[in-house]
Amino acid sequence: MNTNHRSATATRISRRDSLQRGVCGAAGVLAAHQLGSPFVSAKPANTTPRSDPKSASAKSVIQVFLWGGMSHNDTWDPKPEMGREYMGEFGDVLSTNVVGMQIGGLFPELAKQADKYSLIRSMTHGINGHETAAYLMQTGHSAGERLAYPSIGAVFSLFKGRDYTGMIPPYVVLTKPQGRFSEEGFLGPKFKPFATGGDPAAARFEVEGIVARGITDQRQAARRDFLDKINTMGQLMDGHPQLAAAEEAKAQAYELMLGQGKQVFDLSKETPELRDRYGRHTFGQDCLVARRLVESGVPYVVINYPGGWDTHKNHFATMRRQCPELDQGLAMLLQDLDDRGLLDSTVVWCCGEFGRGPKVDWQPPWNGGRNHYGKVFSALLAGGGFRGGHVVGSSDEKAEEVKDRPVYPADLLGSIYQLSGIDANAELPHPLGLEAHVLPTASEGAPSAGRLAEIM
Numbered sequence: 001m002n003t004n005h006r007s008a009t010a011t012r013i014s015r016r017d018s019l020q021r022g023v024c025g026a027a028g029v030l031a032a033h034q035l036g037s038p039f040v041s042a043k044p045a046n047t048t049p050r051s052d053p054k055s056a057s058a059k060s061v062i063q064v065f066l067w068g069g070m071s072h073n074d075t076w077d078p079k080p081e082m083g084r085e086y087m088g089e090f091g092d093v094l095s096t097n098v099v100g101m102q103i104g105g106l107f108p109e110l111a112k113q114a115d116k117y118s119l120i121r122s123m124t125h126g127i128n129g130h131e132t133a134a135y136l137m138q139t140g141h142s143a144g145e146r147l148a149y150p151s152i153g154a155v156f157s158l159f160k161g162r163d164y165t166g167m168i169p170p171y172v173v174l175t176k177p178q179g180r181f182s183e184e185g186f187l188g189p190k191f192k193p194f195a196t197g198g199d200p201a202a203a204r205f206e207v208e209g210i211v212a213r214g215i216t217d218q219r220q221a222a223r224r225d226f227l228d229k230i231n232t233m234g235q236l237m238d239g240h241p242q243l244a245a246a247e248e249a250k251a252q253a254y255e256l257m258l259g260q261g262k263q264v265f266d267l268s269k270e271t272p273e274l275r276d277r278y279g280r281h282t283f284g285q286d287c288l289v290a291r292r293l294v295e296s297g298v299p300y301v302v303i304n305y306p307g308g309w310d311t312h313k314n315h316f317a318t319m320r321r322q323c324p325e326l327d328q329g330l331a332m333l334l335q336d337l338d339d340r341g342l343l344d345s346t347v348v349w350c351c352g353e354f355g356r357g358p359k360v361d362w363q364p365p366w367n368g369g370r371n372h373y374g375k376v377f378s379a380l381l382a383g384g385g386f387r388g389g390h391v392v393g394s395s396d397e398k399a400e401e402v403k404d405r406p407v408y409p410a411d412l413l414g415s416i417y418q419l420s421g422i423d424a425n426a427e428l429p430h431p432l433g434l435e436a437h438v439l440p441t442a443s444e445g446a447p448s449a450g451r452l453a454e455i456m
Contacts, residue, residue: 056421057345058384060294061156063302064287064330064350067134067178068310071356071370072378073399074319075104077121079358082398088360088368089316098389106323109331115389116334116343117382118455122393122402123351125409128372130310133353134180140410140439147436150185150428152413155438156300157191158429159422166297167261169194173302174286180353186430193302196265200285205267264296265289277332282306284329291336294346309352312369315360334382347384347416351377358399376402379412385419387455407452410439415452 073079078093079086092105096114103111103119110117127133132143139149150158157171164170173193177183184191198205267275267288278284286303293301305326311318330350337343355377356370376395382388393405414424417438424439 052421052423056419058347058416058420059345060298061152061300061347061349061384061416061420062290062294062333063153063300064305064348065138065178065302066305066309066326066350066352067180068130068308069133069352069354069356069372069377070309071311071315071319072121072376072395073104073356073358073370075107075323076119076378076380077395077399078102078104079397079399085360086358086398090319101389101391104323106319107327107331109327113331113334116338117348117380117388118386118390118392120379120381120392120407120412120452121376121395122405122407123355123377123379123409123412124402124406125354125374127374128354130353130372131180133372133374134178137351137353137409138181138183138413139185140413142440147430147434148182148185149436150187150191151181151183152416153193153300153302154184154187154191155417155422155428156420158187159426160299160420164297164299168264168293168296168298170299171302172196172293172298172300173304174289175199175282175306176304178304186436187428188431196289199282200265200267200289201280201282205265205285205289264292267292274336277328278336279325279328279332281325281329283325284332287329287333288336291333291340291342294337295340295342309356311356312361312366312371315356315369330380337383343383345384347386347419348382349379349412349416350381351379375400379407381412381415381452381455384416385456386415386452390455392452392454411451414439415456418451419456 073086074088074090078090080091080093083091090104090106093102094105094108094111095102096111098114101114101119103114125133125136127136135141135143138151138153140152141147141149153171153173157169161170171183171191171193173195175196175198177193177195183193263269267285270288270292275285275288278288283303283306286306290301290303305322307322309318309322330348334343334348337346337348354372354374357373361369361371376399393407394403395401396403410424417424422438424437425441426438428436428438430436
């Protein structure tokens with residue numbers, strides 16, 4: 001028998017088989033987000049970690065990320081006695097509704113809400129690069145480690161996702177990813193954030209990629225019905241197990257477009273007066289959308305501040321424009337969550353990847369700018385089990401060094417994990433079976449300052 005030739009019967013693929021294989025390949029592409037990484041984990045499927053709801057006071061987290069790095073001198077750690085060299089145009093401070101606690105003069109609304117949040121004035125990591133600092137602040141791991149770790153949002157999606165039954169993905173970014181690193185890390189595309197796009201301050205907020213501009217819900221539904229009628233290939237493959245994931249993903253997408261998921265993003269359901277109180281700017285309406293998302297049960301929401309805080313130039317003009325928006329939106333978010341009984345179960349944390357130089361750079365080309373600064377900076381924490389009205393740590397008289405109680409990124413993230421019932425020492429399912437933990441362990445050189453027990 002000639003082994004170089006096989007029978008026609010053995011090699012012939014029917015038209016039906018060819019169609020099936022083609023559709024199954026397409027299904028794999030369509031369901032990529034649902035199925036996750038193409039790598040196969042060496043760990044059994046039943047070892048996927050879960051959170052411990054019995055130990056959790058926080059059900060959801062809202063992260064307000066001030067990407068680019070907001071100045072701590074001008075905001076939550078003012079040093080008015082240092083004069084123009086350090087304070088520039090912002091020498092005023094405000095007393096808050098907590099005795100002895102003062103913040104920058106551009107935050108009158110937050111000054112009224114200080115009993116609801118605490119400030120960390122001794123955040124530190126010493127890194128001045130955007131990418132490496134953003135990665136460290138949102139993963140707790142140094143960029144020099146051999147693995148690309150997932151962000152805290154992706155970890156929440158992993159731990160909370162199995163018990164989450166909402167139609168909206170468990171990890172949402174308003175409105176665009178920051179883009180400094182891959183938030184999903186080695187967990188794979190299933191754990192990427194769902195970035196809404198669009199602008200919630202627009203007359204009609206539509207999630208980019210979900211609702212096409214100018215197309216009504218009725219027309220979307222008619223398109224779907226028409227596609228189903230002409231999809232003879234789909235009818236041929238009906239019930240095929242390899243197509244089931246794609247069909248499920250499609251059903252979820254339509255539910256998000258036309259069903260209950262869409263309702264969460266519809267700000268017309270809020271009163272005009274409430275929308276005004278949040279501020280009719282993008283950040284204020286982002287905060288309102290974030291409240292609606294956690295109200296619907298979404299575990300992790302990120303607001304990437306539109307425009308950013310990388311103020312090497314035009315620093316004081318930018319601060320005069322953006323700080324009032326941050327003040328209005330964040331203060332109203334805290335008040336609204338509290339009024340609705342959601343603040344006790346929702347962590348709100350707000351900071352950038354680092355601060356800005358305490359000493360103003362008056363030389364050309366900066367002409368009154370502030371540069372990157374990772375030695376010491378500030379963060380705001382509220383809700384979910386964090387106590388309000390406290391200050392953790394302090395900087396020195398010029399806000400150039402940590403004076404008391406250094407707080408590292410792993411301390412901050414570890415406290416949020418603890419209040420959310422997630423074990424910071426738990427193993428993460430690496431696709432190649434490599435050992436990886438939520439946060440660095442002591443053997444991996446984790447800082448020893450400890451969790452934020454003072455405000456928990």
